[in-house]
Amino acid sequence: MDYALTLRNNNKIYSRINTRQHDLQCSADFNIRFVMSGSENYQLGKRQLYIHPDSFLILNKGTQYASSVASNDPARSFSINFDQKFLDDFKNCWMHKHENLLSQPDLIQKQEREFNETIYPFKGDIRYNIFHLKHHLDNNTQDELLINEYLHHCLINYYRIYNDEIFKKAERLSFLNNSTRVEILRRLNLAKEYLYSYYNKNISLEELAAHACLSVNHLLRTFKQAFNVTPHQFLVQLRLQRAQLLLKTTRYPINEVVSMVGFECPSSFIRLFRTHYKVTPLKYRQTA
């Protein structure tokens, strides 16, 4: 269902079925972009990113981007633009509440104006809240107070993800200097977004390292330190997760799912799937 909603406080929500390419545009506010089905391509400068239903993208105010549909089927997109004042009010209130919880308050102070524009995992609380919100909007809820309640919680969820993905993981890196840690983590997130985007391609370590502006050795060592898995393990998990989604929501034959998510051989896919989820892909599809 297509709609564009502008609330009285200037927060905006868009739900669209995209079938075409959009020209270069400039994001007017801080915004969070989800894809409910299909996938979308975003071009941010030289970076080509792909969003799938298990991940979301954030864009800061003023970022230039072009987007297009990347899947065979149309992409159902859902996005929220946050008005600057709403965002500022939220930040003040959140900072006030969580000052003691933050591992490195000085760092978030420094970064507070600009978020890391990258792909984040769309799971857990933010997923529940967005689905509830979308359900209300699809059913034509007009109650702006309720809608804003969800938007407020969406920011709470995003801050938590941000804190978990950036600061908690930066702490694990064995560099003495804080700003070095955050810079390395920013680059590791570039590696991660590359894996999120090209998960079904044959990715070489050299390519991945180049996208992250790190040497191969450096990338391998710090990736494992920060995320507890190697880039290869991360990629395999991501492929399995996306295969799981395809098995659940589409009718593509298993052999096709295998190649869609980038595995070369069905038997090794089945083995990995079974080890990971304790069920075979076929059984999973039958019970999903």
Add this chain to the structure above:
Amino acid sequence: MKLKYVPVYAGDFEEQLKFYTEKLGFKVADNVLFYEDAECTLLETGDYDVLLAISKHNPHTDTKGCIILNTDDCLNDHYRLRTAGVQFDTEPEYQPIGLVAEFSDPCGNKFVLLEERNYNEL
């Protein structure tokens, strides 16, 4: 054997009944005489078999209790109840089990509004 009635402490019966029916939207299912002089009002809290029982004189419930209500959308129910005039003791908070908000009824029984969330699923 199964759980059927949960007696709830009611300090001021009328006030309690009004709070349950008007603010929380519980429905009076029945009035039954449990014991001599102990008429209980049974309240439906939704699509469940378990009913709450409150009474003017009930020898079984002289202490305050805690009741956990299940919801599939905590933010929505929190908002709806707050609009109906229920004062919450805590805002919706994220706990390992899911999203949780707490309020009390007029005589101090604690109610927990719980939306269980599965964090392992995709």
